[in-house]
Amino acid sequence: MSIRIVLADDHPVVRAGLVGLLAMEADFEIVGEAADGAEAVAVTAALRPDVVLMDLRMPELDGVAATARIVAEVPGCRVLILTTYDTDQNIVHAVEAGASGYLLKDATPEELAAAVRAAAGGETVLSPAIVAKLVNHLRSPAPAPAEPELLTPRETQVLRLVARGLTNADIGRELHISETTVKTHLVRMFAKLEVGDRTAAVTVAMQRGVFPG
Known part of the structure; x- marks a missing residue:
């Protein structure tokens, strides 16, 4: 089954280049394009x-x-x-908005194709350089209104593997637990971290020092 893709970029030359690049992948299908953010929302909804x-x-x-x-x-x-753009604030704001990943335009065609497939599969796509910038940004201490509930050692193990981009099945194999158990750990972590998805969980965990640089 093809991965259906919409391209949103205000530069026609960039969109044309991406169409030509992604069209070389047999499992990709470009179904729409948008020249601004409002059009991207409308095209995606349609x-x-x-x-x-x-x-x-x-x-x-x-x-x-x-x-x-x-x-x-x-x-x-x-x-x-x-x-x-790879500034700390751009990255953090995109992740907070719910982006599944963040890739720079100097990525190789292979990296771009792999990122699209990973995102389509529900994985978090953050290159090592982007993760490093997030860590550097989130190291700055910020006052917390209340002491957050601590993750268990197993939950921390699971979240570290999520940060590496592993799927639930991969995490289960790595830790010798069932995929259902992995999902249970994720649900509990989301509740403790007060987030709704894997990318946000990784970001908040880094902010709280779960992943010290």
């Missing part, structure tokens, strides 16, 4: 793709706002940020 490749800086609605709208309005669609 076509229900598996993955949206989203630029950050666009007119009408920027990539972060468009991502938040898509995540809220089109369940099951994954948004992969593809941009030239």
Whole structure:
């Protein structure tokens, strides 16, 4: 089954290049394009793709706002940020908006294709360079209104493997537990961290020092 993709970028040349690049992958199907954030939301709502490749800086609605709208309005669609901007704030805001991953436009064709497949499969796509920037940003101490509930050692193990991009099945094999048990740990972690998805869980855990640099 093909992975259905929408491209959102305000530069026609960039979109054309991505179409040509992704069309070389037999399991990819480009179903739509958008030239601004508002159009990206509308096209995604109409076509229900598996993955949206989203630029950050666009007119009408920027990539972060468009991502938040898509995540809220089109369940099951994954948004992969593809941009030239790698500042800490851009990354954090995109992740907080619900993006499934963050990729820079200097990525190789192989890296881009792998990222699209990983995002479509429900995995978190953060390159080592992006993770490093997140860690550096989140190291800065911030006052917490209340002491957060601590993760158990097993939950921490599971979340570390999530941060490495492993699927639930992969984590089960790594820790010699069932996939159902992995899902149970994830549900408990989401509740403790007060998040709704894997990417946010990794981000909040780094902020709380679960993954010390």
